[in-house]
């Protein structure tokens with residue numbers, strides 16, 4: 101199953117880290133088909149203008165709609181024709197005609213592990229990297245008439261542009277694709293897979309700076325180890341992320357903690 105990814109940005113070099121290690125290998129193994137497009141290639145003036153001052157005044161600049169529409173039309177045309185890399189195919193083996201367009205922004209729906217899993221099932225994703233001051237609203241409307249559009253936020257903080265958010269989302273999605281991560285089981289027990297944070301991990305030496313590895317991990321009782329690890333995940337989630345626990349479990353886990 102190959103996934104096609106297109107990224108449109110005014111800083112294509114920002115996406116260079118995607119050529120490294122895991123993601124780079126997935127691309128070389130043909131699991132991922134990544135294309136980065138420079139938004140400025142879709143301008144026609146001498147200064148390759150992509151933004152302008154906001155109607156209604158206010159600080160900063162807003163990205164112009166024209167270049168975005170031309171860039172996204174190019175992405176749809178190139179991707180669906182299978183030029184410069186394969187046309188993504190749906191699960192049913194049908195060529196995908198349009199991508200799901202992901203637009204990072206602080207005002208979007210929360211990007212979570214669940215959303216990452218949904219995106220990993222998509223045959224074709226396109227990412228539009230805007231600048232913080234924003235993209236002309238008519239681009240969202242224009243794109244929404246042609247393809248599914250999701251505005252996604254990494255969290256409640258403000259970045260200057262979408263590139264960093266796209267790097268994070270591409271990594272979170274690509275590692276879920278079959279064959280990208282070595283042993284699939286490492287995908288199961290990690291944080292947020294089942295709503296709990298991960299348990300503490302240890303490796304050699306057994307004693308380090310006067311600190312010891314919990315005895316249960318040094319023995320071979322796999323059931324006891326699994327129980328200890330689950331208990332640690334519940335405790336750690338109750339301490340750091342009670343919001344992830346269903347209310348009853350949160351208070352029970354906290355009562356247990358306070359009693360210790």
Ligand SMILES: Nc1cc(-c2cccs2)n[nH]1
Pocket residue numbers: 204205206229230231232233252253254255256257258259260261262263265
């Ligand atoms: N979560 C989040 C996304 C963003 C931006 C995306 C694009 C420009 S700023 N800030 N914070």
